[in-house]
Structure formats: C-alpha cells, structure tokens
Amino acid sequence: MSARPRSQPSTPRFEGDAVLSVRDLRVAFPGAEPVVDGISFDLAPRQVLAVAGQSGSGKSLTAMAIMGLLPHRAEVTGSITFAGTELVGASESVLADVRGAEIAMVFQETRSALNPVLTIGKQLVGAIRANSDASASQAREMAGDALREVKILDADRVLESYPHQLSGGMCQRVVIAMALACGSRVLIADEPTTALDVSVQRDILTLLEQLVRDREMSCIFVSHDLGVIDEIADHVAVMHTGQIVEFGPVRQTIADPLHPYTRELLSHLDSLVGEPAPVPVVPDHQASTDPDRGCDWGHEDCDGDTELFTLPGGRQVRSCLYAPQRYAPTPTMQEVTR
Numbered sequence: 001m002s003a004r005p006r007s008q009p010s011t012p013r014f015e016g017d018a019v020l021s022v023r024d025l026r027v028a029f030p031g032a033e034p035v036v037d038g039i040s041f042d043l044a045p046r047q048v049l050a051v052a053g054q055s056g057s058g059k060s061l062t063a064m065a066i067m068g069l070l071p072h073r074a075e076v077t078g079s080i081t082f083a084g085t086e087l088v089g090a091s092e093s094v095l096a097d098v099r100g101a102e103i104a105m106v107f108q109e110t111r112s113a114l115n116p117v118l119t120i121g122k123q124l125v126g127a128i129r130a131n132s133d134a135s136a137s138q139a140r141e142m143a144g145d146a147l148r149e150v151k152i153l154d155a156d157r158v159l160e161s162y163p164h165q166l167s168g169g170m171c172q173r174v175v176i177a178m179a180l181a182c183g184s185r186v187l188i189a190d191e192p193t194t195a196l197d198v199s200v201q202r203d204i205l206t207l208l209e210q211l212v213r214d215r216e217m218s219c220i221f222v223s224h225d226l227g228v229i230d231e232i233a234d235h236v237a238v239m240h241t242g243q244i245v246e247f248g249p250v251r252q253t254i255a256d257p258l259h260p261y262t263r264e265l266l267s268h269l270d271s272l273v274g275e276p277a278p279v280p281v282v283p284d285h286q287a288s289t290d291p292d293r294g295c296d297w298g299h300e301d302c303d304g305d306t307e308l309f310t311l312p313g314g315r316q317v318r319s320c321l322y323a324p325q326r327y328a329p330t331p332t333m334q335e336v337t338r
C-alpha cells in the first residue's frame, strides 16, 4: 500500500437519518485519564454496527453510556441522541422510557439482566406491561409468543422457572425475547456469546442475526472477535484505548485492514464462531521514547498525528499514515497532464 488516497478529518456518517448518533463521547472516572476518549458514530436503520477491540478498550463503557447505566461517579460528556432525544445528562425518567422500550441490551454475563428472585414469566410480563397497554393475560400470551420466537419450545415451563434453573444460553434467549416483546428499535449486544458454551454460541448468534433482520432492528454488537463480527455485522468500529482507530464496512476492513492495530487484532484471531474465542492482548500503542517519533506502531516518521481521517469511499482510520498533508497520494498521470 504505497500510494494513499487523499483523506480528510471527519466523523463517521451514514446517508439518511441515523437511529442513534454518538458525538465526541467521553467517559472518565475521577482522577484518571478518559476511558472513552472522544468517539463519534451514527447507527443507521437496520444496521449492525460492531464495536471491536481488546479487553479494556472501552467497548462496554460505550454501551453502558448509551443505556445510561454508568456508575454515578463516571463523568460523561459529548452527545448521544436517540430519535431526537439527548441521553447524556438526561433525567432517570427519560432514560427509563428509552431503556427496554426503545433500546434493549443483552449483556455478556447472561444472568445479570435477569432478577434472580422473580420467575421469568413475572419479569417478562412486567417488562411487557411497562412498555404497552397490554392486560395481564395479554402480556402473558405475548411473553409466551416471544419465548417461542427465540426458539424456546417449552415456553410454559420456562415462564414458571427462575433464572438459576435455566442454562446460560436459555437465559440469553430470554433476555433477547424481552427485547422483542418490548418492541425495542435498537439492540445492544455486549459480548452476548462469550460466557456461553461453545455449542450454543452459534445458535445465539444465528438467532440475533435473524431477529435483527426480521424485526428490522438496528444493532450495536460488541465483541473482541473479528471472526464473529465478520459473520454478523455490516460495519465495524475498532476501538483502542478509548478511541475509534478504524471504522468501515466489515468485509473490507477484515480483508484489508488499514490501521496497524486492526492488523494486530486480526493476527491474534485464531478463532471463528464455534470455537473458543480467547481475548487477545495486543501490545499497547506506547508513546515513543524517541522525541522525534510520536508513535510506536512502527511507522518510522510518525509525528503522533492522531486524527480520524476519512478516505474516499468512507472508510476511516486514525493514523498518521493516512494524513493528507503528509501522505497525499502520488498524482495520477491524468492529474499531472491536466
């Protein structure tokens, strides 16, 4: 890749109205560097946007910020708008209206989304009634339908069960059913298969894929595993130390990663869906000890420029390798003779 296309700094954007827009989102805990450090993206209707990155890169905190579920001591700035409503700094009642009814979340720890002391039926019926005008008996019927829709055949037994009586995969199906029954428009799935047995990982992924497609939902799919992302997502935002370092269509990004970190992440990928997925630990992007060199990703003449540049076609990359003033493409013969 010698000649780089001309690029310019900007924010990821989609054509048309975004369902969810995140702008310059920062999350910091008191006395520490930001752990989410100025990220921006749009989630388009029916889009599956993956957020990739190694452990600690800020994926879950981004998801929790959208859900308004960060601890109170977290300092959040920037903007998250859902259907015209600003969620950063919104009151608990505004967030409660959006959570579940509009944006649902499937967590990595399957049981954490379920109340251990209530039956699945009580929880599902409660969630449905909180988000609709359904009567108790209608809600019970809707709960059974939602469980059958996520391929739970013995729905009546499951409705009477407590979370601890169900397997992890079954609990994950229940949480997905809850999102369906509430008619959520956006699903945030944070490593939804990592805690599950290998044998059920693929079932849950297939289920998520089908539901997002059939219900025309938008989805933010968090994973460290680019193999899984390749199967499920349209676009991917690769995060490193709280920043998006690469953003683009999944196929292109995986076939031709632009950022050195994405390449590192891919080189640690020896798992695809159905096999154990170890969390990769990629060496950190260290500040160089050489004052003439700002970056330790291996580009010899990097000056530490860290803007997110947009290339023709819309792919984005945060690397000095793509800065227009330093790495403008060699003009074509046509341009020279014009």
Ligand SMILES: Nc1ncnc2c1ncn2[C@@H]1O[C@H](COP(=O)(O)OP(=O)(O)OP(=O)(O)O)[C@@H](O)[C@H]1O
Pocket (backbone or CB within 6 Å): 029, 035, 053, 054, 055, 056, 057, 058, 059, 060, 061, 062, 071, 224
């Ligand atoms: N409550 C907290 N207080 C202080 N720091 C936190 C808190 N929660 C998370 N962090 C820090 O923020 C960083 C990002 O955390 P986050 O949970 O978003 O990572 P992640 O990308 O989801 O990682 P993983 O793949 O392991 O789930 C980490 O360094 C983590 O230690």
Ligand SMILES: [Mg+2]
Pocket (backbone or CB within 6 Å): 059, 060, 061, 190
């Ligand atoms: Mg996480």
